[in-house]
Amino acid sequence: xxxxxxxxxxxxxxxxxxxxxxxxxxxxxxxxxxxxxxxxxxxxxxxxxxxxxxxxxxxxxxxxxxxxxxxxxxxxxxxxxxxxxxxxxxxxxxxxxxxxxxxxxxxxxxxxxxxxxxxxxxxxxxxxxxxxxxxxxxxxxxxxxxxxxxxxxxxxxxxxxxxxxxxxxxxxxxxxxxxxxxxxxxxxxxxxxxxxxxxxxxxxxxxxxxxxxxxxxxxxxxxxxxxxxxxxxxxxxxxxxxxxxxxxxxxxxxxxxxxxxxxxxxxxxxxxxxxxxxxxxxxxxxxxxxxxxxxxxxxxxxxxxxxxxxxxxxxxxxxxxxxxx
Numbered sequence: 001x002x003x004x005x006x007x008x009x010x011x012x013x014x015x016x017x018x019x020x021x022x023x024x025x026x027x028x029x030x031x032x033x034x035x036x037x038x039x040x041x042x043x044x045x046x047x048x049x050x051x052x053x054x055x056x057x058x059x060x061x062x063x064x065x066x067x068x069x070x071x072x073x074x075x076x077x078x079x080x081x082x083x084x085x086x087x088x089x090x091x092x093x094x095x096x097x098x099x100x101x102x103x104x105x106x107x108x109x110x111x112x113x114x115x116x117x118x119x120x121x122x123x124x125x126x127x128x129x130x131x132x133x134x135x136x137x138x139x140x141x142x143x144x145x146x147x148x149x150x151x152x153x154x155x156x157x158x159x160x161x162x163x164x165x166x167x168x169x170x171x172x173x174x175x176x177x178x179x180x181x182x183x184x185x186x187x188x189x190x191x192x193x194x195x196x197x198x199x200x201x202x203x204x205x206x207x208x209x210x211x212x213x214x215x216x217x218x219x220x221x222x223x224x225x226x227x228x229x230x231x232x233x234x235x236x237x238x239x240x241x242x243x244x245x246x247x248x249x250x251x252x253x254x255x256x257x258x259x260x261x262x263x264x265x266x267x268x269x270x271x272x273x274x275x276x277x278x279x280x281x282x283x284x285x286x287x288x289x290x291x292x293x294x295x296x297x298x299x300x301x302x303x304x305x306x307x308x309x310x311x312x313x314x315x316x317x318x319x320x321x322x323x324x325x
Contacts, residue, residue, distance in 0.1 A: 001156040004163040005047035008233065012037075013044045020048055020073070024055050030074040037064075037071040049132075050164040053149035053156070056132035057084055078129060090138040094120075095157045106160055106186035107217075110193065113154045115211050117147060118199040144169075144196040148180040151195050161185040162193075167229030169197070176228065183234055184217070190235040191217040191242065194227070212278050217242035241265070263292065267299040273307075273322040289313070296320045 006017050016037065023031045041064055049055055059076040066072075079087060094116070101112050117136055124130055124141040136142035136150035148164045155162035162184050169179035181194035194215035199205070201214040215223075220236060222243040267275060275296075279288065293311050300309065300322050310321045 001051070002161060002163065003051045005050050009044060009047055010040070013040045013047075016040070017044050017048055020044070021052065024048075024052075024058065024075075029058070029077060030072060033071045033073070034069070035071065036066055036069060038066065041073070046166075049149070050152075050166075053133040053153040053164075056087070056134040056149070056153075059128065060131065061128075078132070079134075087134045087138050091134065091153070094137045095154060098154055099158065102158075106184075109155070109158050109160050110184055110186075111213065111216070113151055113158070114193065114195050114198060114213070114216065116154070117150050117195050118202055118211070119205050121147065121150070121199070123147075123196065123199060144178075145180040147195040147199070148182050151182045151193065155182075155184070163234070165192075165229055165234055167227055170226050170228075179227065181215070181227070183237070185235070189239045190237045191219070191239065192223045192227075192237055193217065194223075197226075219243055263295040264299060267296065267320075273300075273305055275318075275320045277318050277320075279318060285313070292318060292320065 006014055009017060016033065019031055019033065023029075041062075045062065049058070057077050057079050059078050062073060062075045064071065064073050077084075098109075098112050098116050101116075102109055121136045121140050121142055123143065125143055126135075126141075127143075129135055129139075130141055130143045131145040131149075132142075133146065133149040133153040135146040137153065142150065145164075145166075152162045152164050162182055164180060165183050166178070166180045168176040170176045179196070181192060181196065184191050184193050192215070197215040198213065201212045205211060219238060219240045219242075220231065221240060223237070266277065279292075289311065293309070296311065297309055305322045308323045310319075310323055312319050
């Protein structure tokens with residue numbers, strides 16, 4: 001797993017990071033450092049829990065005490081040993097369930113992880129307990145930080161590049177608040193993935209229901225409409241091809257608009273004669289139907305598919321198919 005945020009700490013903070021990692025890996029909640037360390041703790045601990053969501057059990061409240069020439073840091077565990085044993089079993093089960101569902105490469109793993117988390121978790125604020133991977137994957141309620149760490153936890157165990165990113169999110173009124181989401185990478189390019197906002201686009205989603213893949217593989221340009229972050233701290237996400245076109249799971253593809261370019265790009269990229277997708281744009285059904293039909297027929301003509309064109313829509317999920325005569 002990648003220790004992205006460790007690499008961005010200063011040398012002294014990296015040494016403390018490593019010492020904390022070793023101690024927590026041994027199950028020790030306290031560490032004594034043989035020198036005076038009065039600053040840098042917040043950045044160091046945050047980097048550690050962002051890089052290692054398996055440390056779900058430590059409270060965000062910790063004590064740092066300097067005595068003489070030594071510094072002692074003490075964490076508090078959120079869970080008892082018995083609870084942690086059960087949590088570890090549930091985390092392993094979640095990883096295996098996602099692993100068994102995989103059928104492709106990075107993008108398949110990414111969408112299966114996102115689908116699993118938002119269909120198992122509700123958004124619930126709790127500054128103490130709902131900001132870790134276990135809150136989302138085991139107790140099925142989390143805030144944004146819990147969602148982001150759960151995504152990284154699963155992606156790490158699937159061997160996929162993923163980091164947690166913090167910033168702010170603006171709501172419909174324009175007010176901004178602290179937020180956390182993920183950066184993913186494949187084919188040499190980087191993308192934003194915000195599972196919390198994806199859940200917001202799928203209120204009350206349950207397993208097996210159609211999923212709308214919003215805030216999925218977005219570019220910097222698309223994310224800046226609602227998100228802000230320290231752009232200098234992370235790789236640039238410059239690929240815009242998924243901004244209006246995102247991968248789907250059981251429900252098929254998700255298209256933010258019914259723009260001709262987005263639809264045509266989707267049909268061309270996926271290929272074949274049968275498609276299933278969601279369109280976020282709302283409006284007159286007949287007009288939407290005409291737009292989709294015109295693009296699909298153009299696609300069929302370009303690929304010389306002959307047969308009867310079938311187009312249907314049920315609960316906002318569209319199906320387009322060319323049926324051979």
